[in-house]
Amino acid sequence: MKRFLLVPHIQGWGHRVRCQTLGAELLSGNPRCRVTIAVRRDDPVDPAEWTFLATTRGRLARMLEIVRASALVQDGFFFYDFRVRLMKILGGRLVLIVQPTGFSEDRTTAAAVCASDLILVPFPKELFEADWPLRGVTPKVCVVPPILSMGPIERDPPSDRLVVCCLVTRPVDGFPELLEECKRILESRLVRPVEIAGRFGSLRSVEDHVSVLSRAHVVVTQGMTSAFEAFSLGIPVVLVPRSDVSEQVSTASALKNKGLAECVTSDRLHASNLAESILDAFARPSTKPTLSVKPSGAAEAATLLRRLVGLESAGPTPRPATLGVVATNYNCAHALERHLDSIYRQFPEDFFEYIVVDNFSHDTSSEIFREWASTHRNFRWLRARCTRGRGREIAICESSAPYVLTVDTDTVYRPILRSFVDQVLERWPRHAVQAIYSGIYPRLLLRAIGGFENFNYGEDFELWMRLWQIGRMKWCPVSMGENLKEPGTLDANDFLSARYSLSNRVARLLRSEFDRLRLSRYEVFDLRSILATNTVDLGLGPIENHWFGERHMGSLWREVPAFARSLSQILRS
Numbered sequence: 001m002k003r004f005l006l007v008p009h010i011q012g013w014g015h016r017v018r019c020q021t022l023g024a025e026l027l028s029g030n031p032r033c034r035v036t037i038a039v040r041r042d043d044p045v046d047p048a049e050w051t052f053l054a055t056t057r058g059r060l061a062r063m064l065e066i067v068r069a070s071a072l073v074q075d076g077f078f079f080y081d082f083r084v085r086l087m088k089i090l091g092g093r094l095v096l097i098v099q100p101t102g103f104s105e106d107r108t109t110a111a112a113v114c115a116s117d118l119i120l121v122p123f124p125k126e127l128f129e130a131d132w133p134l135r136g137v138t139p140k141v142c143v144v145p146p147i148l149s150m151g152p153i154e155r156d157p158p159s160d161r162l163v164v165c166c167l168v169t170r171p172v173d174g175f176p177e178l179l180e181e182c183k184r185i186l187e188s189r190l191v192r193p194v195e196i197a198g199r200f201g202s203l204r205s206v207e208d209h210v211s212v213l214s215r216a217h218v219v220v221t222q223g224m225t226s227a228f229e230a231f232s233l234g235i236p237v238v239l240v241p242r243s244d245v246s247e248q249v250s251t252a253s254a255l256k257n258k259g260l261a262e263c264v265t266s267d268r269l270h271a272s273n274l275a276e277s278i279l280d281a282f283a284r285p286s287t288k289p290t291l292s293v294k295p296s297g298a299a300e301a302a303t304l305l306r307r308l309v310g311l312e313s314a315g316p317t318p319r320p321a322t323l324g325v326v327a328t329n330y331n332c333a334h335a336l337e338r339h340l341d342s343i344y345r346q347f348p349e350d351f352f353e354y355i356v357v358d359n360f361s362h363d364t365s366s367e368i369f370r371e372w373a374s375t376h377r378n379f380r381w382l383r384a385r386c387t388r389g390r391g392r393e394i395a396i397c398e399s400s401a402p403y404v405l406t407v408d409t410d411t412v413y414r415p416i417l418r419s420f421v422d423q424v425l426e427r428w429p430r431h432a433v434q435a436i437y438s439g440i441y442p443r444l445l446l447r448a449i450g451g452f453e454n455f456n457y458g459e460d461f462e463l464w465m466r467l468w469q470i471g472r473m474k475w476c477p478v479s480m481g482e483n484l485k486e487p488g489t490l491d492a493n494d495f496l497s498a499r500y501s502l503s504n505r506v507a508r509l510l511r512s513e514f515d516r517l518r519l520s521r522y523e524v525f526d527l528r529s530i531l532a533t534n535t536v537d538l539g540l541g542p543i544e545n546h547w548f549g550e551r552h553m554g555s556l557w558r559e560v561p562a563f564a565r566s567l568s569q570i571l572r573s
Contacts, residue, residue: 002033002309005056005069009076010043011245013050013169014225017149018097018122019075020051024444025302027053028402033311035447038062052448052470070309071095076247078112093117093308099224100128101250113137118308122147122297124228127258142304145297146228153210155233157217161193162186164278165216165235167209167226170242172266181271186278218281220274224251227261236281237261240269321378323352323421324399324443328391329409331499333363335484340372342413342481347421353378355398356409357391363499387511389452389459396443396451404441406460411437413481416540420480423538428474432467433536434460436479436544445472457494457512458519465522474536477544 006023008015023035039047039057047055056065066072066083067090075097084094095118113119114137121128121143128143157163164186166179179196186194197212198220213219219230220238230237239255241248243266256263262277262284306312325343329336343354354376358365360383369381384394396404405421407413417438424433424440432441439460446452449466452459467473486497500508537543 002070002306002311003065003068004033004035004071004073004305004309005038005065006035006073007038007075007077010040010045011170012076012223013167014223015076016045016050017225018147019073020053021147021149021296021298022073022301022305023051023053025298026305027444027447028442033306036065038065048470052445052472054448068092071305073097073305074112078109080108080111080115084112084115088115095120095305095308097122098134099123099247099251100134101247101254116140118142118304120144120301120304122301123224124231127254129254144300144304146225146232147298147301148225148229148232148296149209153214153233155214155235157215161195162190162282163195163197163215163217165212165219165230166196166198167219167221167223168240170222172242172269178269178271178274182275182278185271185275189275189279218278220278222248224248227255231260236284238274238277238281239263240274241265243267321351321353321399321401322425323347323403323405324396324401325352325354325405325407326392326395326399327354327356327407327409328359328386328388328395329356329361329365329369330359331361331363331365332409333361333365333368335410335412336365336368338412338484339407339409340368343407343417344376346413346415346418349376349378352405353380353399353401355395356381357386357394358383359386359391387454387456387459389455389462392459393452396446399443402443404443404446406439406441408437408483410485411481411483413438416478417480419540420476420478420538423540424476427538428536431472431474432464433474433476434464435476435540437483438480455515455518456508457515459515461522462519465525468530468534474534475531476536476538476540477531478538478541479544 004023004026006019008019019037023037026033026035034054036054036056037047037051039055041057041059047057056062063083067086069087069092071093072084072087073095078096080094088094094112094116096112096116097120100121100123113134116137117140119134119137119141121134121141123143123146125143125145134141164183168175183194183196197215213229213233213235216230216235218236218238219226220240221227221230222240222242227237227239237255237260239248239252239261241252241263243249249265252261252263252265255261262281264273264277303312332339340354356369358369358381366383369379373379373381380398382394382398384391386394392406403425420435420438421440424431430442430445432439432445434440445467449463449470452463455462464473464475485494494508494512497505535543
């Protein structure tokens with residue numbers, strides 16, 4: 001397994017955004033690699049505020065990750081010490097992410113640049129001019145489009161006011177008061193309300209960031225990442241670099257000299273100067289015709305990193321399917337053909353791949369799978385002794401698609417499933433969204449939290465709770481299809497199904513009770529409230545008000561009588 005370790009500078013937002021976005025892209029493109037972000041112990045920002053990738057923080061843990069890394073990626077913070085030297089002796093590669101100007105001239109930076117195997121410059125290629133020390137290492141330098149954290153944004157700035165989006169994480173002293181005075185000056189000049197939105201002195205979630213950008217008329221920022229995001233949307237930019245940060249000053253000056261942005265350095269930052277620059281930027285034509293900024297250079301940068309460590313060849317790579325449809329199966333031959341047909345009628349075969357793990361069925365499932373695989377090139381099936389949770393995880397690991405769609409092989413899906421997929425990918429691409437009988441999960445989210453656990457009962461619910469705890473879980477309680485189980489054997493009563501032998505039913509009952517006890521730690525959660533506050537209406541049909549919020553994991557005292565009744569029911573059948 002290849003290991004990527006990303007080390008962002010602790011100052012500013014852009015370094016963190018790049019490492020999070022690049023790490024997510026690395027995981028999405030190759031599920032069998034490991035991506036970790038190294039966080040310094042003196043970093044004042046909780047990693048949970050900006051990443052859901054694996055992190056390492058302690059001194060010893062950081063050293064071990066550096067030494068074992070296949071590629072060490074340093075973003076804005078360069079070091080070349082005994083740890084990096086040992087990593088390179090063991091075959092690891094050193095990668096630097098830099099801006100084209102504003103380098104420190106200290107010996108550490110020079111040593112890191114000299115020892116590096118690849119230098120990534122996330123910068124518009126038409127503006128790139130190599131500065132010291134890049135001029136001396138040109139073969140190592142690869143210029144990629146700016147690495148941005150956002151997807152497509154539908155802009156809708158209001159017409160009754162001027163919205164100034166302020167994205168400044170390291171403000172000078174007195175910056176809030178300066179903004180208030182600037183607001184008063186702008187309102188007197190424009191004779192209409194002015195709204196100061198965004199953040200200064202703190203970080204915001206990606207969702208809040210996108211929401212503010214969608215409404216902004218002008219962006220005021222220190223960092224290049226926010227500036228390039230604004231450029232990509234055609235929003236005028238005012239750069240306010242700190243005078244003591246050479247990278248910010250030199251890059252901002254270069255953009256100002258190209259006529260792409262206004263610039264006010266912190267030593268000249270006054271309310272009147274800032275207001276004048278905002279008005280000048282607002283009057284500036286859109287940057288889109290003059291500067292080509294792709295949505296993000298993350299994919300190109302990730303490809304270069306994978307090639308560097310030998311995960312990809314230098315030639316063109318086939319484009320993976322967008323959707324990985326995954327399922328587990330045991331004795332569902334009675335529904336399989338109708339189930340598969342309901343999936344394949346809704347999606348073109350180059351859009352998805354279907355992977356199913358069969359738990360050594362005793363019916364004709366294998367014959368159906370074998371026939372289907374012979375006529376559908378995107379269909380694969382495997383056999384493994386496993387629980388439902390482990391089986392789904394096996395199928396996910398076999399898939400390479402960036403999104404995972406979970407389905408049940410005993411369910412026939414309605415055409416509404418395609419609408420569900422389209423709506424989620426458009427409106428909630430960074431979240432997991434679960435409907436009844438199906439759910440969509442970004443692969444990088446599953447990798448970040450460890451995927452499905454080894455549960456046979458409640459494997460989905462347990463995953464949902466972990467995703468909800470990091471703020472990435474939504475529910476759309478609309479039925480996606482018709483489940484073909486016998487009456488009375490749905491969900492927790494699956495062990496009563498005639499598909500199982502008597503001994504298998506007893507074993508499944510015992511396993512379900514074991515899993516229910518493992519899930520009892522979630523008993524303290526207000527499940528009804530969690531469902532109510534995280535339900536999304538995608539306009540697909542009536543919403544079920546009662547779903548998993550009605551589940552009760554219960555204590556051992558309460559479960560013993562229920563278990564006895566279930567066992568008696570099995571024996572009588």
